Amino acid sequence: MMRPTYLALAASLALGGMAVTVAPAAAQSVLKIGLQDDPDTLDPVSNWSFVGRHVLQSLCDKIVDIDQNGKIIPMLATRWEWSPDSTALTLTLRSDAVFHDGTKVDAAAIKYNLERALTSGISRRKAEISAIKTVEAVDPTTVKISLKEPSVPLLAALSDRAGMIVSPAAGAKLGDKFTDAPVCSGPYKFMERVVQDRIVLEKFPHYYDAAKYKFDRLIYRGMPDSNVRLLNLRSGQLDLIERLAATDVDAVKADKALAVDPVVGLGYYGITFSIGGDGASLDAGKKAAIREAFSLAIDRQAISNVVFDGQASIGNQPFPPSSPFYDKKFPVPARDLDAAKKKMAEAGVKSVNLELLVPTDAERQQVAQLIQAMVQDIGIKVSIKPTELMTLLDIARQGKFQSHLVGWSGRVDPDLNVTPMLSCGAATNDAKYCNETLDAILAKARSLGDPAARQAEYAKAIAILLKDLPIVYLYHSQWIFAHSSKITGFKPAPDGIIRLADVSRKN
Structure with missing residues (x-):
């Protein structure tokens, strides 16, 4: 019996030796x-790379943070309180924080930063905190955030870049050039x-x-x-x-x-298809049946076994199977070539050419090569284009691509694994995908405090995403x-x- 092409490829994948970068010996400190x-x-408002968050974590304090269990904990805000209807969040700030330029971290600084994240032309945070209506500096250590509608995920958003606080003086002086000489606290x-x-x-x-x-x-x-x-x-x-x-x-x-x-x-890796962007494939980008065929042709467990030594958790939703928001009614599909070929026939095509942008790291290159071999069996011919990550992200933001393999690091609130990437008009919606029914469901889920009620709404959202497939989710890594x-x-x-x-x- 002939071995599937992708199994032959899996057996041949090997990592070559690399030279060690030479650097001067380090001091103890x-x-x-x-x-x-x-x-x-x-710059927290414009940063989009995961690696940038590592640097920003030590450079810029946030309003709140998370601990090793994913629990939201105090940082610049020592306490917070929601109004009974969840349309206002009041923050109490610590009084001893200062920016690197010596200016005070106070309520006015929090107001400046949240408004900057909402209004700056370079901001990629708008979708994350779009529920904010007004920000009021009640006194030097008290901030009141009023919302357009109830939005439970807001506090979780403030544990990431949307909650990172920069010096207003430096922000005003440097503008869009803030990234060249960032001043935080x-x-x-x-x-x-x-x-x-x-x-x-x-x-x-x-x-x-x-x-x-x-x-x-x-x-x-x-x-x-x-x-x-x-x-x-x-x-x-x-x-x-x-x-x-x-x-x-x-x-x-x-x-x-x-x-x-x-x-x-907390996050995922997946193939994002350009749906409404300038670079969208007339086949894969416009016909959901082709994206369904693509998904059905993939052996996710083989990817985990070959590339990640079985340590990646395979998935097909924005949340890992261990999440309470994962909908068990839609389990991870096994590879099914017959079903995939039927979807290709349903789309009225026998073959499809698809360019896939992939970051240059070895793991994602190997994932891409396995997918390339797998989907070839149903007539989808993937051309892999290795692309430096920052260049890839820039191309993606413009919608000038057919598909890309990029992950999302995940957030403690489920909304932030979906809304920033897939809500209509979001700055970080690479797919340029828009489904107003999905947006309405997500808005309702954000308004609910009860986890069971939120789960019901996210189940509806998952049903839509697995039908439209703007992103084919693959795995959740450690x-x-x-x-x-x-x-x-x-x-x-x-x-x-x-x-x-x-x-x-x-x-």
């Missing part, structure tokens, strides 16, 4: 961090950036919790290849790396000089960190973002 990519911007301040090389932050001595941050300087380096990141970690050129390849976990665990810290993520065994106190959170409070180096 320097922590060197390897990221999967070089971030796009360092986090434990570290900006020192320098050499694009495609390094970002350097220095400890801010006036931070209210400065004692919890043990390193004088942080150096972030983007390295798309997981082999290169690991080789640099082994050689001591890096102290901590994100996204260790799942296939390297056992080897790293066996190395006494290294340690592994995994955490199950965030796997590796670091020198001398690094202690590191606790990964489910959003996959590096947090450095109480992290130190033992002698």
Whole structure:
């Protein structure tokens, strides 16, 4: 019996050796961090890259944060209270926070930042906090946020970039150039950036919790290849790396000089199709049956086994199967070529050409190659176009693509795994997809405080998404960190973002 093409490909995939990046020896007070990519911007309103969030976490304090269990915890806001009808959120701020330029973090600064996120021409946060009607600085430490309609996910949105607070003075002075010299209020301040090389932050001595941050300087380096990141970690050129390849976990665990810290993520990886964009394929972008055929032709478990050593959780919805918002009425489909071919016939096509933009890291390239081989069996001919991540995201925002393989890191509230990417007109809706019925369902879900009632609404949303398939969801990965065994106190959170409070180096 002939082996399927994709199984032959799976057996042949192997990672080649890579050269180690040479870097000067580090001082004891320097922590060197390897990221999967070089971030796009360092402005919270315009940043769209996951790796940028790692840097921003140490640079810009947020209104609230999450802990390693995904629970929302105080940060700049020490307390918060919803009105009985969930249309107003009142924040009480800490009084001892200052920006890196010495100005005070107060209610006026929170008001400035939320309004900037809503109105700036470069903002990618608008959809995340679009429910906000007005922001009032009641007094220096009290902020009242009034909403157009009830929106339970707002607080969760403020635990990410929408809640990151920059200096109003610097924001007004630098405008759209804020990313070149960002001024925030986090434990570290900006020192320098050499694009495609390094970002350097220095400890801010006036931070209210400065004692919890043990390193004088942080150096972030983007390295798309997981082999290169690991080789640099082994050689001591890096102290901590994100996204260790799942296939390297056992080897790293066996190395006494290294340690592994995994955490199950909140997000997903999937193929986004351009539906209404300038680059949309006349076939795959316009005919849902072709996208259904594409999904049915994929063996998701094979992808997990081959690329992630079985450690990725396969999926077909914006939430992982472990989530209470995952709808079990729509389980992950097995590969079904007969059903896929029937969908191709339903669409009136025998073959389809599809360009797929894929970031240059080894894992997603391998995922793309497996998908290419799988869908070829039903007549979909995928041409893979390796594209540097920031370039890919820029192309995607313009809608000038046919399909791309990019993940979403996920948020603690389910709405934020759907609305920013798929609501009509959202700045981050790469697919340029619009379904007003879906938008109405999501709006209702945002207004509900009862989890069971919200689950019912998200079940309706999932039914629409699995029919329209603007995104073919594939898997939900773990965030796997590796670091020198001398690094202690590191606790990964489910959003996959590096947090450095109480992290130190033992002698």
